[in-house]
Amino acid sequence: MSRSTTPHGRTGRPRRTSRAEILEAARRLIDRDGWEKLTIRRLAGELGIGATTLYHHVRNKGDLLVQLLNDHAGQAERPTLPRDPRERVIAAATAMHDTLAAWPWAAEVLTTDGFLGLLDESALWTVETIVGGAIEAGRTPEQAVVAFRDIWYYTVGEILVRAHSGREQAQAESIPRHEIDFTRFDPARVPHLAAIADQWPALAAHDTYPQGLRALVDGLLFSECPGS
Protein backbone atom coordinates (compact mmCIF):
# COMPACT_ATOMS: atom_id res chain seq x y z
CA MET A 1 0.00 0.00 0.00
CA SER A 2 3.03 2.24 0.07
CA ARG A 3 2.78 2.79 -3.72
CA SER A 4 -0.71 4.07 -4.26
CA THR A 5 0.53 6.20 -7.18
CA THR A 6 1.23 3.11 -9.31
CA PRO A 7 -2.30 1.79 -9.82
CA HIS A 8 -1.33 -1.52 -11.38
CA GLY A 9 0.73 -2.41 -8.35
CA ARG A 10 3.80 -2.79 -10.55
CA THR A 11 7.28 -2.38 -9.32
CA GLY A 12 10.40 -1.03 -11.01
CA ARG A 13 11.25 2.23 -12.69
CA PRO A 14 8.20 4.51 -12.90
CA ARG A 15 7.05 5.34 -16.44
CA ARG A 16 7.96 8.80 -17.51
CA THR A 17 5.80 8.90 -20.61
CA SER A 18 2.10 8.09 -20.53
CA ARG A 19 -0.29 7.12 -23.30
CA ALA A 20 -2.19 10.35 -22.75
CA GLU A 21 0.95 12.44 -23.07
CA ILE A 22 1.84 10.72 -26.33
CA LEU A 23 -1.58 11.26 -27.91
CA GLU A 24 -1.61 14.86 -26.73
CA ALA A 25 1.82 15.53 -28.20
CA ALA A 26 0.77 13.87 -31.46
CA ARG A 27 -2.27 16.11 -31.69
CA ARG A 28 -0.15 19.16 -30.94
CA LEU A 29 2.26 18.17 -33.69
CA ILE A 30 -0.53 17.65 -36.21
CA ASP A 31 -2.22 20.95 -35.36
CA ARG A 32 1.03 22.87 -35.56
CA ASP A 33 2.89 21.31 -38.50
CA GLY A 34 0.27 19.33 -40.40
CA TRP A 35 -0.35 15.63 -40.20
CA GLU A 36 2.21 14.73 -42.86
CA LYS A 37 4.81 15.76 -40.32
CA LEU A 38 3.68 13.25 -37.72
CA THR A 39 6.56 10.79 -37.67
CA ILE A 40 7.79 8.56 -34.90
CA ARG A 41 11.01 10.50 -34.74
CA ARG A 42 9.42 13.94 -34.61
CA LEU A 43 6.89 12.81 -32.05
CA ALA A 44 9.69 11.50 -29.87
CA GLY A 45 11.44 14.83 -30.27
CA GLU A 46 8.25 16.66 -29.25
CA LEU A 47 8.12 14.51 -26.13
CA GLY A 48 11.78 14.98 -25.41
CA ILE A 49 12.54 11.26 -25.50
CA GLY A 50 14.45 8.97 -27.82
CA ALA A 51 12.65 7.68 -30.91
CA THR A 52 13.11 4.12 -29.84
CA THR A 53 11.50 4.72 -26.45
CA LEU A 54 8.20 5.28 -28.22
CA TYR A 55 8.17 1.64 -29.25
CA HIS A 56 7.52 0.68 -25.65
CA HIS A 57 4.20 2.49 -25.79
CA VAL A 58 3.15 1.95 -29.37
CA ARG A 59 3.49 -1.20 -31.42
CA ASN A 60 4.28 0.69 -34.63
CA LYS A 61 3.17 3.74 -36.54
CA GLY A 62 -0.09 2.17 -37.66
CA ASP A 63 -0.94 1.37 -34.06
CA LEU A 64 -0.27 4.99 -33.10
CA LEU A 65 -2.65 6.20 -35.79
CA VAL A 66 -5.40 3.80 -34.74
CA GLN A 67 -5.09 4.91 -31.12
CA LEU A 68 -5.23 8.53 -32.18
CA LEU A 69 -8.26 7.81 -34.34
CA ASN A 70 -10.27 6.07 -31.65
CA ASP A 71 -9.42 8.85 -29.26
CA HIS A 72 -10.63 11.42 -31.78
CA ALA A 73 -13.83 9.53 -32.54
CA GLY A 74 -14.55 9.17 -28.84
CA GLN A 75 -14.35 12.91 -28.30
CA ALA A 76 -16.72 13.80 -31.14
CA GLU A 77 -20.20 14.43 -29.86
CA ARG A 78 -23.21 12.46 -31.02
CA PRO A 79 -26.00 14.47 -32.61
CA THR A 80 -29.62 13.84 -31.72
CA LEU A 81 -30.97 11.56 -34.41
CA PRO A 82 -34.18 12.29 -36.37
CA ARG A 83 -36.99 9.75 -36.32
CA ASP A 84 -37.38 9.63 -40.09
CA PRO A 85 -35.06 6.91 -41.44
CA ARG A 86 -33.86 8.94 -44.42
CA GLU A 87 -32.93 11.92 -42.28
CA ARG A 88 -31.41 9.61 -39.69
CA VAL A 89 -29.14 7.94 -42.24
CA ILE A 90 -28.13 11.33 -43.56
CA ALA A 91 -27.45 12.65 -40.06
CA ALA A 92 -25.25 9.66 -39.22
CA ALA A 93 -23.34 9.84 -42.50
CA THR A 94 -22.85 13.57 -42.06
CA ALA A 95 -21.53 13.09 -38.53
CA MET A 96 -19.12 10.44 -39.86
CA HIS A 97 -18.06 12.81 -42.62
CA ASP A 98 -17.58 15.82 -40.37
CA THR A 99 -15.55 13.88 -37.83
CA LEU A 100 -13.24 12.63 -40.54
CA ALA A 101 -13.12 15.92 -42.43
CA ALA A 102 -11.72 17.62 -39.35
CA TRP A 103 -8.88 15.09 -39.35
CA PRO A 104 -8.35 13.98 -42.94
CA TRP A 105 -5.44 11.71 -42.08
CA ALA A 106 -8.00 9.51 -40.35
CA ALA A 107 -9.67 8.82 -43.67
CA GLU A 108 -6.33 7.65 -45.01
CA VAL A 109 -5.95 5.24 -42.12
CA LEU A 110 -9.48 4.01 -42.59
CA THR A 111 -9.18 3.12 -46.27
CA THR A 112 -9.13 -0.48 -45.21
CA ASP A 113 -12.08 -2.81 -45.50
CA GLY A 114 -11.17 -4.22 -42.12
CA PHE A 115 -11.33 -0.80 -40.54
CA LEU A 116 -14.38 -1.81 -38.52
CA GLY A 117 -12.19 -4.12 -36.49
CA LEU A 118 -10.04 -1.21 -35.43
CA LEU A 119 -12.80 1.08 -34.21
CA ASP A 120 -14.38 0.91 -30.82
CA GLU A 121 -18.06 1.44 -30.17
CA SER A 122 -17.84 5.20 -29.78
CA ALA A 123 -17.28 5.34 -33.54
CA LEU A 124 -19.44 2.41 -34.62
CA TRP A 125 -22.76 4.07 -33.84
CA THR A 126 -22.67 5.71 -37.27
CA VAL A 127 -22.40 2.34 -38.99
CA GLU A 128 -25.16 0.94 -36.79
CA THR A 129 -27.42 3.90 -37.51
CA ILE A 130 -26.95 3.74 -41.27
CA VAL A 131 -27.53 -0.01 -41.45
CA GLY A 132 -30.53 0.28 -39.12
CA GLY A 133 -32.02 3.14 -41.10
CA ALA A 134 -31.69 1.22 -44.35
CA ILE A 135 -33.47 -1.78 -42.84
CA GLU A 136 -36.23 0.46 -41.51
CA ALA A 137 -36.56 1.87 -45.01
CA GLY A 138 -37.45 -1.61 -46.20
CA ARG A 139 -34.12 -2.97 -47.37
CA THR A 140 -32.83 -6.44 -46.55
CA PRO A 141 -29.87 -6.67 -44.17
CA GLU A 142 -27.67 -7.51 -47.16
CA GLN A 143 -28.82 -4.43 -49.05
CA ALA A 144 -28.31 -2.35 -45.93
CA VAL A 145 -24.69 -3.43 -45.66
CA VAL A 146 -24.16 -2.65 -49.33
CA ALA A 147 -25.77 0.75 -48.81
CA PHE A 148 -23.44 1.48 -45.91
CA ARG A 149 -20.39 0.56 -47.96
CA ASP A 150 -21.48 2.73 -50.86
CA ILE A 151 -22.02 5.68 -48.52
CA TRP A 152 -18.64 4.94 -47.01
CA TYR A 153 -16.95 4.95 -50.43
CA TYR A 154 -18.51 8.28 -51.32
CA THR A 155 -17.61 9.82 -47.97
CA VAL A 156 -14.03 8.66 -47.93
CA GLY A 157 -13.53 9.70 -51.55
CA GLU A 158 -14.79 13.19 -50.86
CA ILE A 159 -12.55 13.60 -47.84
CA LEU A 160 -9.42 12.27 -49.49
CA VAL A 161 -9.86 14.38 -52.60
CA ARG A 162 -10.47 17.50 -50.53
CA ALA A 163 -7.63 16.72 -48.12
CA HIS A 164 -5.13 16.33 -50.94
CA SER A 165 -6.44 19.43 -52.67
CA GLY A 166 -6.12 21.48 -49.53
CA ARG A 167 -2.41 20.91 -49.15
CA GLU A 168 -1.88 23.23 -52.14
CA GLN A 169 0.02 25.97 -50.42
CA ALA A 170 0.99 23.89 -47.39
CA GLN A 171 3.28 21.58 -49.28
CA ALA A 172 5.91 22.69 -51.76
CA GLU A 173 3.98 21.27 -54.68
CA SER A 174 5.68 17.92 -55.29
CA ILE A 175 3.08 17.21 -57.96
CA PRO A 176 3.08 20.27 -60.19
CA ARG A 177 -0.23 22.04 -59.65
CA HIS A 178 0.02 24.31 -62.65
CA GLU A 179 -3.31 26.09 -62.71
CA ILE A 180 -5.65 24.19 -64.96
CA ASP A 181 -5.40 25.67 -68.40
CA PHE A 182 -9.00 25.50 -69.47
CA THR A 183 -8.40 27.42 -72.66
CA ARG A 184 -6.54 24.33 -73.83
CA PHE A 185 -9.79 22.36 -74.17
CA ASP A 186 -10.66 21.79 -77.79
CA PRO A 187 -14.37 22.63 -78.26
CA ALA A 188 -14.55 20.09 -81.08
CA ARG A 189 -13.40 17.21 -78.92
CA VAL A 190 -14.60 18.12 -75.42
CA PRO A 191 -17.39 20.63 -76.10
CA HIS A 192 -19.01 20.60 -72.66
CA LEU A 193 -15.72 20.99 -70.81
CA ALA A 194 -14.74 23.82 -73.13
CA ALA A 195 -18.09 25.55 -72.57
CA ILE A 196 -17.93 25.23 -68.81
CA ALA A 197 -14.22 25.88 -68.50
CA ASP A 198 -14.34 29.33 -66.96
CA GLN A 199 -16.91 28.39 -64.33
CA TRP A 200 -15.12 25.21 -63.21
CA PRO A 201 -12.85 26.72 -60.54
CA ALA A 202 -15.78 28.44 -58.84
CA LEU A 203 -17.83 25.24 -58.92
CA ALA A 204 -14.94 23.18 -57.58
CA ALA A 205 -14.78 25.39 -54.51
CA HIS A 206 -18.31 24.48 -53.42
CA ASP A 207 -18.97 21.85 -50.79
CA THR A 208 -21.20 19.37 -52.57
CA TYR A 209 -21.10 16.58 -50.01
CA PRO A 210 -24.60 17.09 -48.59
CA GLN A 211 -26.39 17.13 -51.96
CA GLY A 212 -24.42 14.16 -53.24
CA LEU A 213 -25.15 12.25 -50.06
CA ARG A 214 -28.89 12.91 -50.40
CA ALA A 215 -28.78 11.76 -54.00
CA LEU A 216 -26.94 8.59 -53.08
CA VAL A 217 -29.22 7.82 -50.13
CA ASP A 218 -32.32 8.43 -52.25
CA GLY A 219 -30.95 6.20 -55.00
CA LEU A 220 -29.95 3.46 -52.58
CA LEU A 221 -32.88 3.45 -50.21
CA PHE A 222 -35.80 5.29 -51.77
CA SER A 223 -35.54 4.64 -55.47
CA GLU A 224 -39.24 3.69 -55.71
CA CYS A 225 -40.21 7.33 -56.21
CA PRO A 226 -40.53 9.07 -52.85
CA GLY A 227 -44.05 10.41 -52.65
CA SER A 228 -44.91 10.22 -48.95
Add this chain to the structure above:
Amino acid sequence: MSRSTTPHGRTGRPRRTSRAEILEAARRLIDRDGWEKLTIRRLAGELGIGATTLYHHVRNKGDLLVQLLNDHAGQAERPTLPRDPRERVIAAATAMHDTLAAWPWAAEVLTTDGFLGLLDESALWTVETIVGGAIEAGRTPEQAVVAFRDIWYYTVGEILVRAHSGREQAQAESIPRHEIDFTRFDPARVPHLAAIADQWPALAAHDTYPQGLRALVDGLLFSECPGS
Protein backbone atom coordinates in the same frame (compact mmCIF):
# COMPACT_ATOMS: atom_id res chain seq x y z
CA MET B 1 22.25 15.82 -92.41
CA SER B 2 24.99 13.54 -91.18
CA ARG B 3 23.05 12.84 -87.95
CA SER B 4 19.66 11.60 -89.08
CA THR B 5 19.40 9.39 -85.97
CA THR B 6 19.08 12.41 -83.67
CA PRO B 7 15.69 13.76 -84.75
CA HIS B 8 15.90 17.06 -82.90
CA GLY B 9 19.07 17.92 -84.68
CA ARG B 10 20.88 18.22 -81.36
CA THR B 11 24.54 17.66 -80.93
CA GLY B 12 26.55 16.22 -78.05
CA ARG B 13 26.47 12.96 -76.18
CA PRO B 14 23.59 10.73 -77.35
CA ARG B 15 20.98 9.93 -74.72
CA ARG B 16 21.23 6.46 -73.36
CA THR B 17 17.90 6.38 -71.56
CA SER B 18 14.67 7.26 -73.30
CA ARG B 19 11.31 8.28 -71.89
CA ALA B 20 9.79 5.08 -73.27
CA GLU B 21 12.40 2.94 -71.56
CA ILE B 22 11.77 4.66 -68.25
CA LEU B 23 8.00 4.19 -68.39
CA GLU B 24 8.44 0.59 -69.47
CA ALA B 25 10.82 -0.15 -66.60
CA ALA B 26 8.44 1.54 -64.15
CA ARG B 27 5.57 -0.62 -65.34
CA ARG B 28 7.74 -3.74 -65.07
CA LEU B 29 8.68 -2.77 -61.51
CA ILE B 30 5.05 -2.18 -60.52
CA ASP B 31 3.88 -5.43 -62.07
CA ARG B 32 6.64 -7.44 -60.41
CA ASP B 33 6.99 -5.89 -56.95
CA GLY B 34 3.85 -3.85 -56.44
CA TRP B 35 3.48 -0.14 -56.87
CA GLU B 36 4.57 0.71 -53.33
CA LYS B 37 8.02 -0.37 -54.43
CA LEU B 38 8.22 2.14 -57.26
CA THR B 39 10.87 4.54 -56.01
CA ILE B 40 13.26 6.73 -57.90
CA ARG B 41 16.18 4.72 -56.59
CA ARG B 42 14.75 1.31 -57.45
CA LEU B 43 13.66 2.49 -60.87
CA ALA B 44 17.16 3.74 -61.54
CA GLY B 45 18.48 0.36 -60.42
CA GLU B 46 16.05 -1.40 -62.78
CA LEU B 47 17.39 0.73 -65.63
CA GLY B 48 20.99 0.18 -64.61
CA ILE B 49 21.67 3.90 -64.17
CA GLY B 50 22.37 6.17 -61.23
CA ALA B 51 19.39 7.49 -59.27
CA THR B 52 20.36 11.05 -60.00
CA THR B 53 20.45 10.46 -63.74
CA LEU B 54 16.71 9.98 -63.66
CA TYR B 55 16.28 13.62 -62.74
CA HIS B 56 17.33 14.59 -66.24
CA HIS B 57 14.28 12.83 -67.65
CA VAL B 58 11.74 13.40 -64.89
CA ARG B 59 11.16 16.55 -62.89
CA ASN B 60 10.39 14.68 -59.69
CA LYS B 61 8.49 11.65 -58.48
CA GLY B 62 5.10 13.27 -58.96
CA ASP B 63 5.98 14.08 -62.54
CA LEU B 64 6.94 10.45 -63.12
CA LEU B 65 3.58 9.28 -61.79
CA VAL B 66 1.66 11.73 -63.96
CA GLN B 67 3.55 10.62 -67.06
CA LEU B 68 2.88 6.98 -66.20
CA LEU B 69 -0.77 7.78 -65.63
CA ASN B 70 -1.33 9.56 -68.92
CA ASP B 71 0.45 6.74 -70.70
CA HIS B 72 -1.82 4.22 -69.01
CA ALA B 73 -4.97 6.19 -69.75
CA GLY B 74 -3.93 6.55 -73.37
CA GLN B 75 -3.60 2.80 -73.79
CA ALA B 76 -7.01 1.98 -72.33
CA GLU B 77 -9.55 1.44 -75.05
CA ARG B 78 -12.71 3.50 -75.36
CA PRO B 79 -15.95 1.58 -75.23
CA THR B 80 -18.76 2.31 -77.66
CA LEU B 81 -21.13 4.65 -75.85
CA PRO B 82 -24.88 4.00 -75.55
CA ARG B 83 -27.30 6.62 -76.87
CA ASP B 84 -29.35 6.78 -73.68
CA PRO B 85 -27.83 9.44 -71.41
CA ARG B 86 -28.15 7.40 -68.21
CA GLU B 87 -26.44 4.39 -69.73
CA ARG B 88 -23.84 6.63 -71.33
CA VAL B 89 -22.94 8.25 -68.02
CA ILE B 90 -22.73 4.84 -66.41
CA ALA B 91 -20.58 3.47 -69.23
CA ALA B 92 -18.16 6.41 -68.95
CA ALA B 93 -17.95 6.18 -65.16
CA THR B 94 -17.41 2.44 -65.37
CA ALA B 95 -14.63 2.87 -67.91
CA MET B 96 -13.03 5.44 -65.62
CA HIS B 97 -13.39 3.06 -62.70
CA ASP B 98 -12.01 0.02 -64.50
CA THR B 99 -9.01 1.89 -65.85
CA LEU B 100 -8.14 3.09 -62.36
CA ALA B 101 -8.97 -0.19 -60.65
CA ALA B 102 -6.36 -1.94 -62.77
CA TRP B 103 -3.78 0.52 -61.47
CA PRO B 104 -4.90 1.64 -58.02
CA TRP B 105 -1.86 3.83 -57.47
CA ALA B 106 -3.32 6.07 -60.15
CA ALA B 107 -6.27 6.81 -57.92
CA GLU B 108 -3.88 7.89 -55.21
CA VAL B 109 -2.18 10.28 -57.60
CA LEU B 110 -5.49 11.60 -58.76
CA THR B 111 -6.86 12.52 -55.35
CA THR B 112 -6.24 16.11 -56.24
CA ASP B 113 -8.93 18.51 -57.30
CA GLY B 114 -6.55 19.88 -59.90
CA PHE B 115 -6.08 16.47 -61.43
CA LEU B 116 -7.88 17.57 -64.58
CA GLY B 117 -4.97 19.83 -65.38
CA LEU B 118 -2.61 16.87 -65.40
CA LEU B 119 -4.56 14.63 -67.73
CA ASP B 120 -4.44 14.79 -71.46
CA GLU B 121 -7.43 14.38 -73.71
CA SER B 122 -7.20 10.60 -73.97
CA ALA B 123 -8.38 10.47 -70.37
CA LEU B 124 -10.70 13.46 -70.37
CA TRP B 125 -13.36 11.90 -72.59
CA THR B 126 -14.87 10.27 -69.50
CA VAL B 127 -15.31 13.64 -67.82
CA GLU B 128 -16.74 15.10 -71.00
CA THR B 129 -19.16 12.21 -71.42
CA ILE B 130 -20.43 12.38 -67.85
CA VAL B 131 -20.93 16.14 -67.93
CA GLY B 132 -22.55 15.91 -71.36
CA GLY B 133 -24.86 13.11 -70.28
CA ALA B 134 -25.98 15.05 -67.24
CA ILE B 135 -26.80 18.07 -69.38
CA GLU B 136 -28.71 15.93 -71.85
CA ALA B 137 -30.64 14.54 -68.87
CA GLY B 138 -31.88 18.05 -68.19
CA ARG B 139 -29.41 19.32 -65.62
CA THR B 140 -27.81 22.75 -65.75
CA PRO B 141 -24.08 22.89 -66.52
CA GLU B 142 -23.45 23.69 -62.86
CA GLN B 143 -25.41 20.65 -61.71
CA ALA B 144 -23.61 18.54 -64.28
CA VAL B 145 -20.22 19.51 -62.86
CA VAL B 146 -21.44 18.72 -59.36
CA ALA B 147 -22.72 15.36 -60.60
CA PHE B 148 -19.36 14.57 -62.11
CA ARG B 149 -17.55 15.43 -58.93
CA ASP B 150 -19.89 13.29 -56.82
CA ILE B 151 -19.40 10.34 -59.17
CA TRP B 152 -15.68 10.97 -58.98
CA TYR B 153 -15.70 10.93 -55.17
CA TYR B 154 -17.60 7.67 -55.11
CA THR B 155 -15.34 6.07 -57.70
CA VAL B 156 -12.09 7.13 -56.10
CA GLY B 157 -13.31 6.09 -52.65
CA GLU B 158 -14.24 2.64 -53.87
CA ILE B 159 -10.88 2.15 -55.55
CA LEU B 160 -8.80 3.39 -52.65
CA VAL B 161 -10.66 1.32 -50.09
CA ARG B 162 -10.36 -1.79 -52.24
CA ALA B 163 -6.71 -1.12 -53.07
CA HIS B 164 -5.75 -0.76 -49.45
CA SER B 165 -7.77 -3.82 -48.49
CA GLY B 166 -6.08 -5.90 -51.14
CA ARG B 167 -2.60 -5.42 -49.77
CA GLU B 168 -3.57 -7.71 -46.87
CA GLN B 169 -1.13 -10.49 -47.52
CA ALA B 170 1.15 -8.47 -49.78
CA GLN B 171 2.38 -6.17 -47.06
CA ALA B 172 3.57 -7.33 -43.67
CA GLU B 173 0.55 -5.86 -41.93
CA SER B 174 1.88 -2.57 -40.61
CA ILE B 175 -1.61 -1.77 -39.43
CA PRO B 176 -2.75 -4.82 -37.45
CA ARG B 177 -5.46 -6.50 -39.47
CA HIS B 178 -6.72 -8.75 -36.70
CA GLU B 179 -9.76 -10.46 -38.15
CA ILE B 180 -12.83 -8.48 -37.21
CA ASP B 181 -14.20 -9.93 -34.01
CA PHE B 182 -17.89 -9.65 -34.71
CA THR B 183 -18.84 -11.57 -31.59
CA ARG B 184 -17.63 -8.54 -29.69
CA PHE B 185 -20.62 -6.47 -30.84
CA ASP B 186 -23.02 -5.84 -28.01
CA PRO B 187 -26.57 -6.57 -29.29
CA ALA B 188 -27.95 -4.02 -26.85
CA ARG B 189 -25.85 -1.18 -28.25
CA VAL B 190 -25.36 -2.10 -31.91
CA PRO B 191 -28.22 -4.53 -32.59
CA HIS B 192 -28.08 -4.47 -36.39
CA LEU B 193 -24.34 -4.98 -36.54
CA ALA B 194 -24.60 -7.83 -34.05
CA ALA B 195 -27.38 -9.46 -36.08
CA ILE B 196 -25.52 -9.18 -39.35
CA ALA B 197 -22.09 -9.93 -37.94
CA ASP B 198 -21.59 -13.39 -39.40
CA GLN B 199 -22.66 -12.38 -42.90
CA TRP B 200 -20.49 -9.27 -43.07
CA PRO B 201 -17.29 -10.85 -44.42
CA ALA B 202 -19.19 -12.52 -47.27
CA LEU B 203 -20.95 -9.26 -48.12
CA ALA B 204 -17.72 -7.29 -47.97
CA ALA B 205 -16.24 -9.53 -50.66
CA HIS B 206 -18.85 -8.51 -53.24
CA ASP B 207 -18.18 -5.90 -55.88
CA THR B 208 -20.90 -3.35 -55.30
CA TYR B 209 -19.56 -0.57 -57.51
CA PRO B 210 -22.05 -0.99 -60.37
CA GLN B 211 -25.16 -0.96 -58.17
CA GLY B 212 -23.90 1.94 -56.12
CA LEU B 213 -23.06 3.86 -59.26
CA ARG B 214 -26.56 3.32 -60.65
CA ALA B 215 -28.08 4.49 -57.38
CA LEU B 216 -25.93 7.58 -57.37
CA VAL B 217 -26.60 8.40 -61.02
CA ASP B 218 -30.32 7.90 -60.53
CA GLY B 219 -30.30 10.09 -57.46
CA LEU B 220 -28.24 12.79 -59.14
CA LEU B 221 -29.77 12.86 -62.59
CA PHE B 222 -33.12 11.13 -62.52
CA SER B 223 -34.55 11.81 -59.10
CA GLU B 224 -37.91 12.89 -60.56
CA CYS B 225 -39.16 9.32 -60.58
CA PRO B 226 -37.92 7.51 -63.68
CA GLY B 227 -40.98 6.15 -65.42
CA SER B 228 -40.05 6.21 -69.10
Add this chain to the structure above:
DNA sequence: ACCTGAACACCGTTCAAGT
Protein backbone atom coordinates in the same frame (compact mmCIF):
# COMPACT_ATOMS: atom_id res chain seq x y z
C1' DA C 1 10.31 -1.91 -15.81
C1' DC C 2 11.60 1.53 -18.40
C1' DC C 3 14.68 4.13 -21.35
C1' DT C 4 18.75 4.70 -24.46
C1' DG C 5 22.27 5.43 -28.65
C1' DA C 6 23.89 3.22 -32.48
C1' DA C 7 22.80 0.90 -36.46
C1' DC C 8 20.16 -1.05 -40.54
C1' DA C 9 17.91 -0.48 -44.60
C1' DC C 10 15.73 2.57 -46.81
C1' DC C 11 13.57 7.39 -48.94
C1' DG C 12 13.59 12.04 -52.44
C1' DT C 13 16.53 15.44 -53.99
C1' DT C 14 20.69 18.55 -54.93
C1' DC C 15 25.30 19.71 -56.34
C1' DA C 16 29.75 19.88 -58.20
C1' DA C 17 32.28 17.32 -61.21
C1' DG C 18 33.27 14.13 -65.06
C1' DT C 19 32.98 12.62 -70.36
Add this chain to the structure above:
DNA sequence: ACCTGAACACCGTTCAAGT
Protein backbone atom coordinates in the same frame (compact mmCIF):
# COMPACT_ATOMS: atom_id res chain seq x y z
C1' DA D 1 24.30 17.11 -73.77
C1' DC D 2 24.23 13.67 -70.88
C1' DC D 3 25.60 11.00 -66.89
C1' DT D 4 27.81 10.35 -62.28
C1' DG D 5 29.04 9.55 -56.95
C1' DA D 6 28.83 11.76 -52.79
C1' DA D 7 26.13 14.10 -49.71
C1' DC D 8 21.96 16.12 -47.24
C1' DA D 9 18.09 15.61 -44.64
C1' DC D 10 15.08 12.61 -43.68
C1' DC D 11 12.11 7.82 -42.76
C1' DG D 12 10.45 3.23 -39.65
C1' DT D 13 12.31 -0.22 -36.95
C1' DT D 14 15.53 -3.42 -34.24
C1' DC D 15 18.97 -4.65 -30.89
C1' DA D 16 22.09 -4.89 -27.21
C1' DA D 17 23.04 -2.32 -23.42
C1' DG D 18 22.29 0.88 -19.55
C1' DT D 19 19.65 2.47 -14.89
